[in-house]
Every structure is written in C-alpha cells, then in structure tokens.
Amino acid sequence: MRHLFTITLITFALVLTGCGSSESSDATSSSSTTVDRTVTLHPKKNLLKYKETEFTVAPGETIKLVFENTATSPSMLHNVVVLNTEPKKEVLWRVGEAGVAAGEDQEYVPDDEAVLTATPMADPGETVSVTFTVPEEPGAYGYLCTFPGHYVSMYGTMHVRTDPST
Structure with a gap:
C-alpha cells in the first residue's frame, strides 16, 4: 500500500513538472511581442x-x-x-x-x-x-x-x- 502511494506521488509530481514547463514556454513566446x-x-x-x-x-x-x-x-x-x-x-x-x-x-x-x-x-x-x-x-x-x-x-x-x- 505504501509502495502504491509513493508511485502515485511521483507520477503526480511528474505531471505537475510537465505542465509547468509548457506553461512557462507559452508565456515567454507570447510576451515577446509588445502590442501598442x-x-x-x-x-x-x-x-x-x-x-x-x-x-x-x-x-x-x-x-x-x-x-x-x-x-x-x-x-x-x-x-x-x-x-x-x-x-x-x-x-x-x-x-x-x-x-x-x-x-x-x-x-x-x-x-x-x-x-x-x-x-x-x-x-x-x-x-x-x-x-x-x-x-x-x-x-x-x-x-x-x-x-x-x-x-x-x-x-x-x-x-x-x-x-x-x-
């Protein structure tokens, strides 16, 4: 049971890390053009x-x-x-x-x-x-x-x- 909890926790951390990196790359690319x-x-x-x-x-x-x-x-x-x-x-x-x-x-x-x-x-x-x-x-x-x-x-x-x- 403890092993299943650890695997779930690691999977959750990987998903969060993956989502975070794509969000920051989107924010960087959209802020490169300043609109007047x-x-x-x-x-x-x-x-x-x-x-x-x-x-x-x-x-x-x-x-x-x-x-x-x-x-x-x-x-x-x-x-x-x-x-x-x-x-x-x-x-x-x-x-x-x-x-x-x-x-x-x-x-x-x-x-x-x-x-x-x-x-x-x-x-x-x-x-x-x-x-x-x-x-x-x-x-x-x-x-x-x-x-x-x-x-x-x-x-x-x-x-x-x-x-x-x-």
Missing part, C-alpha cells in the same frame, strides 16, 4: 459589410487586429486582409479575385504584393486575430474580406496618422 493597440472589427450583422469601416492608428505601432465574427448565418465566413496601399477599388477587387483563386487551402489570402497581413478565416461565432506593424508612411490603407464574393462590398480604411486621435 488592439483594434477590433465585426461584420455588420449577416450582411457582406464590416460594422467598422475605418479605424485610425499611428505609424510604426504594433497592432493586434481582432475580428469577432458575430454573424449568425453559416455562410458568413470572413477574414480581414490589410493592404499596404490605398483602398482603391481596382486594388481591392484585384486582391479579392486573387483571394478566390488562392482558395480555401490558403484561407483565400493571395500571394499579392499589396497584402500587408491577414487574419485567419473566421466561422460565425469565432474570433481570430493577427499582430502586425503599421506602415511608417501616414495615409489611407485598405482592408477587405477575401472570402469569395465578399470583397465587392466588405472593405474599409485603416488611417495611419501621426496623431491617431484626429
């Missing part, structure tokens, strides 16, 4: 539009862009693809069409020079995010959903200003 600001976007109900069609950040900031897919229709899969160019229709549509061609395996994110970063695809009820550094150049930068057909009406503008409160 978190920006959260949502879809506009079950429409092919973002609820927030613009947001403002400062040049060079590290942003955590969160997308909360609050849509309820099963067909409302969305992502957020941030561009390193102005939100001109021809660029938005080119990236959107290239996203369709990239397909589901690439989460509809094309290998295009205009793409700065992208969130993963989010099912209804799911929240996804991406952390990135804002371009140093002030100006207007586009973002869009590249799920097939959504790019035609689901887009917005990231304003980069030295004083993001204006």
Whole structure:
C-alpha cells in the first residue's frame, strides 16, 4: 500500500513538472511581442459589410487586429486582409479575385504584393486575430474580406496618422 502511494506521488509530481514547463514556454513566446493597440472589427450583422469601416492608428505601432465574427448565418465566413496601399477599388477587387483563386487551402489570402497581413478565416461565432506593424508612411490603407464574393462590398480604411486621435 505504501509502495502504491509513493508511485502515485511521483507520477503526480511528474505531471505537475510537465505542465509547468509548457506553461512557462507559452508565456515567454507570447510576451515577446509588445502590442501598442488592439483594434477590433465585426461584420455588420449577416450582411457582406464590416460594422467598422475605418479605424485610425499611428505609424510604426504594433497592432493586434481582432475580428469577432458575430454573424449568425453559416455562410458568413470572413477574414480581414490589410493592404499596404490605398483602398482603391481596382486594388481591392484585384486582391479579392486573387483571394478566390488562392482558395480555401490558403484561407483565400493571395500571394499579392499589396497584402500587408491577414487574419485567419473566421466561422460565425469565432474570433481570430493577427499582430502586425503599421506602415511608417501616414495615409489611407485598405482592408477587405477575401472570402469569395465578399470583397465587392466588405472593405474599409485603416488611417495611419501621426496623431491617431484626429
């Protein structure tokens, strides 16, 4: 009986040691990137539009862009693809069409020079995010959903200003 107690105690200690080491490695890796600001976007109900069609950040900031897919229709899969160019229709549509061609395996994110970063695809009820550094150049930068057909009406503008409160 005493032998069984000792084995149980040793097993418990090993389990605790194993759990402790994985937790500390997760904490170390997540603290390596300092986020200056978190920006959260949502879809506009079950429409092919973002609820927030613009947001403002400062040049060079590290942003955590969160997308909360609050849509309820099963067909409302969305992502957020941030561009390193102005939100001109021809660029938005080119990236959107290239996203369709990239397909589901690439989460509809094309290998295009205009793409700065992208969130993963989010099912209804799911929240996804991406952390990135804002371009140093002030100006207007586009973002869009590249799920097939959504790019035609689901887009917005990231304003980069030295004083993001204006």
